[in-house]
Amino acid sequence: IAYKFKAQQAETVVEKIDVQVGRIGSLTPVGKLRPVQLAGVTISNTSLHNLDEIRRKDIRERDTVLIERAGDVIPYVIRVTKEGSPRAKPFEMPTNCPVCNAAIVHEEGEVGYFCVNANCPARMRESIRHFASKYCLDIEGLGDKLVGQLVEKGLVKELDDLFGLTKDQLSGLERMADKSAQNVLDAIQKARKTTLDRFINGLGIRHVGEHTARQLALKFKTMDALADASEDDLLGVRDIGNEVAHSIREYFDEPRNLKAVKRLIKLLDVEVPAVVEGRGALRDKTFVLTGTLESMTREEAERRIMAAGGRVTSSVSRKTDFVVAGAEPGSKLKKAQDLGVRVLDQKGLESVLAGTI
Structure with missing residues (x-):
């Protein structure tokens, strides 16, 4: 039986609410906190996520808030415990980028606010x-x-x-x-010597992470083919839906992005990842990795699984076939046990890869 202690909490004051600009131009409000000790760490900043979240919790400058560290790692505001005096005005997102002063774009019904200047x-x-x-x-x-x-x-x-x-x-x-x-x-x-999936991931295309980048690399083989792919072509890639396909097409439809990619390609030695999709003993089997394996990195384990035809995802569901758990696994192991998903250690993974179990 495993017992988990309740997360530690602390009160502090939101001295200021700033806005940070991310790599795709997304604006994130950040609370500048009066430094406070929490679970052995001094906390002075916390993400406030978005304007909707700030309004829902009615967080304002000078308010006293209760904070907690999610998973004992990431600090977040639970609620306001005492309103500041005098009460500050409700926070509003800026109309211009706080770094380059370019216009901020916000589509009606969407949560995000974005700086439109690619050179910010x-x-x-x-x-x-x-x-x-x-x-x-x-x-x-x-x-x-x-x-x-x-x-x-x-x-x-x-x-x-x-x-x-x-x-x-x-x-x-x-x-x-x-x-x-x-x-x-x-x-x-x-x-300079890299693989196509790493290069695609490095471009920072919205909604395209490590797994999606690998699927795109396996499907299109070259950056030119990916850049020319239509939304319908992209929808034919495993695990890619309308939103991701639109985001990829939108990225390459921007002339500055396309020129930047072409300049980079000339400077790099880019290879297609040595993985063959849809073949091998693990065809259509879904894996989730958690914890630290004994004698191989998570990246190596993922490569070997995909080389055998399997796929690696980041979250556990009823459709997951195997969860590979190393030392100090996270909550994914508990979820796998709750759902009855088969759990493997490194030795079990190697046996599955070898086709012996």
Whole structure:
């Protein structure tokens, strides 16, 4: 029997509500909190998600709020416990981007607010961070502070500018000596050789994550074929519906995006992922991975499952065939047990891959 302690909670004051701009231009309100200790961590910021959520909880500057860490990790506001005095005006989203002053777009009936400027510095910072992240081009050493400096100093205005950086440019930045600069350049050079799914994921197309990027790479084989695909073509890809297909088509219909992709392709050595869809012993079997496996990474396990014809998803449902649970599994294991989904450890996964069980 496993017992789970109730999540710890704390009260603090929302000193200010700021707006952050994400890589696709989405605006997210963020509560700047009076620093408070919660579960061994000092909390000073929390996402307020969107305007609808703020209105539902009636959160305003100077209000005292009760916060909790979801899963003991991500802080969020439960409710207002005491109104500020005097009570601040209700929060409203800005009509112009707080970073570049471009117009903000909000469609009636939709939750999101978006900056329309593709060259917004805040969007570019987030785009570079995503492009260089582990499941995209995996450029080691390209952290938040370095990315911020590259954008602020105008050294990187488009993603392809990363591949034209010089040692002199990097070593002239704060906290960057010659050796650190060379390490970053080496990592950028190494990242030139990548797979099509990683490249697609790195572009940051709305609604396209790691799994969808892999399905697109397997289906279209080249970036030119993907860029030319119609919405009907995209709807023929496994797990892609109307919204995702429209988002992909919308991305490539923007001339600036298409030009940026073509510039990048010329600089990279892009291969199709070595996976054959729909063949092998695990054809049409659905897996979910949770926890840390003994002697293989989650990424390696996913590649082997897909090479055998299976598919890997992020959530457990009645349609899931197997949940592979390593050390310190999350809530997915409990859900699998509740639904009666078969649970495997690494040895069990290897047996399934070998076709022995």
